[in-house]
Amino acid sequence: MINFSDTTMLEFITMFRVMGLLLMVTQGCLAANQKHVDEQCRFTTYSTLCVDTMTGLGSKNQKPDILSALINKTILETQLPTSYFTKFTTDLHVDEAQHVNSITGLPTKLKHFLANVYDVPINTKNFISHVQLTLISDSILEESFLFFLSFLAKKHNVSHAGYCEELLSMSLKRLDQSLLALKNSRNKNKHDIQTWISAALTYQQACKDSADSHNFSNGDLIGQISQKMDYLSQLGSNTLALVNRIPSELTHFTKSRRLAEADRVFPEWLSVKDRKLLQVPAVKANAVVAKDGSGNYKTISEAINAASGGRFVIYVKAGVYKEKIRTNKDGITLVGDGKYSTIIVGSDSVNGGSSMPAGPQGEQALALYVASDHSVFYRCSIAGYQDTLYALSLRQFYRECDIYGTVDFIFGNAAAVFQSCTLTLRRPSGYNVILANGRSDPGQNTGFSVQNCRIVPSSDFSPVKHSFESYLGRPWKQYSRAVVMESTIDNAIASRGWVEWPGEGGYSKSLYFAEYANVGPGAGTPGRVTWPGFHVIGRDEAAKFTVDRFIAGNLWLPSTGVTFISGLQ
Secondary structure, rough: OOOHHHHHHHHHHHHHHHHHHHHHHHHHHHHHHHHHHHHHHHOOOOOHHHHHHHHHEEOOOOOOHHHHHHHHHHHHHHHHOHHHHHHHHHHHHHHHHHHHHHOOOOOOHHHHHHOOOOOEEEHHHHHHHHHHHHHHHOOOOOOHHHHHHHHHHHHHOOOHHHHHHHHHHHHHHHHHHHHHHHHHHOOHHHHHHHHHEEEEEEEHHHHHHHHHOOOOHHHHHHHHHHHHHOOOOHHHHHHHHOOOOOOOOOOOOOOOOOOOHHHHOOOOOHHHHHHHHHHHOOOOEEEEEOOOOOOOOOOOOHHHHHHOOEEEEEEEEEEEEEOOOOOOOOOOOEOOOOOOOOOOOOOOOOOOOOOOOOOOOOEEEEOOOEOOOEEEOOOOEEEEOOOOEEEEOOEEEEOOEEEEEEEEEEEEEOOEEEOOOEEOOOOOOOOEEEEEEOOOOOOOOOEEEEEEOOOEEOOOOOHHHHOOOOEEOOOOOOOOOEEEEEEOOOOOOOOEEEOOOOOOOHHHOOOOEEOOOEEEEEOOOOOOOOOOEEEOOHHHHHHHHHHHHOOOHHHHHHHEEEEEEEEOO
């Protein structure tokens, strides 16, 4: 039998009371934290996932930072090992080789070779090289090899797996930037964070689209990749929904403002040397490209590869440069001798097989692919047919550019403003569509804004323009957004103005298409589509899609030296 003194018993009871109070306080704090999580997550599209993500985070003394936690979780889930896509790559190449083998019209000897080539290390470069060497050694006709390469190029111009790896790397970069900006000043950096997380979502969707578009025999593998991208997109969507609730510190000009030489305000980070560079009429180049050898380099790619970092201006002399230029370097500026004097020509298209730029039968043939932030194109001509300009992501500005095409010739999911441009409809094989925006989440601050532009038919299309249907745009994704305002519209545009994406009639409720203060024979809105998502808007609403409000252009465009209209005219 144990005897307790009165003092010991009192101490024992007191200890239990303290423990009980601590437990009550802890439970109260945890309940308060859970309430905070529940309250915030109700603003997200995937609220259950949001709550599950936050489970166990935070402490009894501090509410969890939901935004930071969601971004960190998205970063963690995006950091996939290289081996994640290895099996996809291997099976993809074998699948394509087998498909080539099944094509009717291939020489018997080539089919026999392909039937025994699958034990080659399935790296695209090695695979093609092995095929080439074997064909040469077997003296198979060159036409057979070209036929094979033409097919492989069509199906595999860029490896789907490699493309996804690149996209996820780009996504990680923007997520890391967002986390840093969030820690520094979430209010001040709100627009940047919105833009970068919107881009991360765009890259995940692009990977999913790439995988889904391939008619691949291993459906389970495609399903795994698609499911993973959906999960990442849901995490990003929740983050974006909460970012959009942050009070903004951005200030906007209330009146239209034209910025020219005498009215440029340079940001603090721009050096005095760079300010002077932008203020003088003749820009001093770091490198000169000339086909005749009178410059530092004969190709544009060589000049870009020579750039070591920071601002790098490349002057490209007049000439036709047949090269495919690809770079992820920051601070590159290309200056030519005029949009019709300095010409860059490519010949890639889905149907391929031609050394000339693809025509209306060439299917998709990108002339320009842009996935960089604060991109500016001034007095450029961007010419193609289907899918001419892929404005994939981030903030982009096009001023006084001529853009030519047929179907979806401006597409992607950037926040892009086209100002004082000429959008030229070419003669199509079927019908014309100018804008195909790929906004896949209602929280993304993306879309296309066409302001003070001319929408016209090309000279060869004009005589027959009424024999074809031409539209301002169609919704590539569920929350597609496009605005045409203060522009001149030719009557080549059909009276209904906009058209559905095939098989996606439901998008008409969730998209946002709008027109404001347009003129010209094709600008009348009485005959426009009657979708819930189409609007004829007023001045206040239109102001949201100006350079200042839509892409925060007043904060970064002045440093480029390009004239622009900040607001409405």
